[in-house]
Amino acid sequence: MLVLGIETSCDETACAVVQNGRRVLSNVIFSQVTIHQKTGGVVPEVAAREHAVKIIPVLEEALKKAKISLTDIDAIAVTKGPGLQTSLLTGVNCANTLALLLKIPLIPVNHIEGHIYANFLQTSARWWKLPKFPIVVLTASGGHNELILWKNHGVYQFLGSTLDDAAGEAFDKVARLLGLPYPGGPHIEKLAKKGNPNIFPLPLPYPKTFDFSFSGIKTAVLYLIRDLTKGNKRPLTTRERINIAASFQKVICEVLIAKFLKAAEKFGVHEIHLAGGVSANRYLQRRVQHALQKPNRFRFPPLPLCTDNAAMIATAGFYKLKKHPMKYKKWQPVISDPNLKIRNW
Numbered sequence: 001m002l003v004l005g006i007e008t009s010c011d012e013t014a015c016a017v018v019q020n021g022r023r024v025l026s027n028v029i030f031s032q033v034t035i036h037q038k039t040g041g042v043v044p045e046v047a048a049r050e051h052a053v054k055i056i057p058v059l060e061e062a063l064k065k066a067k068i069s070l071t072d073i074d075a076i077a078v079t080k081g082p083g084l085q086t087s088l089l090t091g092v093n094c095a096n097t098l099a100l101l102l103k104i105p106l107i108p109v110n111h112i113e114g115h116i117y118a119n120f121l122q123t124s125a126r127w128w129k130l131p132k133f134p135i136v137v138l139t140a141s142g143g144h145n146e147l148i149l150w151k152n153h154g155v156y157q158f159l160g161s162t163l164d165d166a167a168g169e170a171f172d173k174v175a176r177l178l179g180l181p182y183p184g185g186p187h188i189e190k191l192a193k194k195g196n197p198n199i200f201p202l203p204l205p206y207p208k209t210f211d212f213s214f215s216g217i218k219t220a221v222l223y224l225i226r227d228l229t230k231g232n233k234r235p236l237t238t239r240e241r242i243n244i245a246a247s248f249q250k251v252i253c254e255v256l257i258a259k260f261l262k263a264a265e266k267f268g269v270h271e272i273h274l275a276g277g278v279s280a281n282r283y284l285q286r287r288v289q290h291a292l293q294k295p296n297r298f299r300f301p302p303l304p305l306c307t308d309n310a311a312m313i314a315t316a317g318f319y320k321l322k323k324h325p326m327k328y329k330k331w332q333p334v335i336s337d338p339n340l341k342i343r344n345w
């Protein structure tokens with residue numbers, strides 16, 4: 001079965017073709033990052049306009065790369081939310097129209113569920129097998145941070161989430177304080193490689209539950225910079241910037257890992273997964289790997305599937321359709337929902 005995935009929830013226009021929920025035939029992403037770097041973040045109206053311009057060329061390229069035509073597609077999966085309303089509309093309108101014309105099933109997908117399904121996409125690793133439930137999955141992105149006990153397809157128990165900023169948001173905000181471009185995560189990671197994380201210890205915000213809180217670290221970095229520069233009287237030195245990046249990365253990863261492993265232990269799961277933009281962080285991946293006794297139970301998506309893409313949406317859609325084939329038989333328009341919550345299905 002060939003599923004076309006469409007994703008436009010924020011600032012990436014993406015289309016992908018996935019076979020049987022696991023084989024990526026194409027995964028085309030047009031990133032608006034260079035456009036939004038000028039403003040230091042996503043301006044919704046600008047993002048919406050770019051989606052409208054790019055959606056058809058991205059769709060055409062995805063079909064071409066997969067070496068198929070529109071009529072070969074068996075179903076369409078589209079991001080319904082959460083995200084920016086004006087961005088979601090382009091993907092949803094495109095998917096609604098295509099599914100109506102092609103008379104094929106149309107499956108709405110929650111963007112965060114898409115992220116966690118990225119680990120169901122086959123990689124080139126020799127040991128690759130389909131993941132085995134139950135799984136503890138930590139998804140950390142720019143807009144969300146969820147710790148989930150994933151019992152089966154569409155069966156979730158929510159363990160914790162962020163009380164304020166998401167981990168990726170903290171990376172982006174601290175990057176801005178350090179004068180780094182948007183999105184900040186990869187830039188902080190690069191800078192931190194040369195740094196000593198112990199020079200400027202930052203406080204660990206550590207709620208007792210499985211929840212997270214990251215706005216305090218951002219404020220601590222702000223005060224640290226103020227102290228070092230004597231109230232912004234001088235710029236930070238390169239060494240100071242490097243060491244702050246290293247401390248920040250260390251502290252944020254320590255909190256994520258501690259809760260993640262505690263949940264895995266408590267629920268005795270088969271596998272533990274990372275997902276979402278922050279899971280692209282190699283320092284985080286390595287630290288989890290070192291902390292585990294059985295590293296092959298640990299998965300994270302390959303780099304292009306960590307951040308926003310449509311292959312993850314297609315695979316989530318595939319499993320929803322497989323479980324409820326009748327539900328999606330008759331065409332029903334997908335209505336975008338910027339505040340969509342994950343529900344069991």
Ligand code: KG4
Pocket residue numbers: 010140141142143144167168169171172183184185186189276277278279280281282306307308
């Ligand atoms: O999943 P994603 O592409 O979009 C959302 O759904 O939010 O995640 C984007 C977030 C950004 O905050 C970005 O700074 C962060 O993921 N990110 C990283 C890395 N690559 C992307 N954070 C830390 N280290 C990275 N290497």
Ligand code: ZN
Pocket residue numbers: 111115141142276277307308
């Ligand atoms: Zn995302």
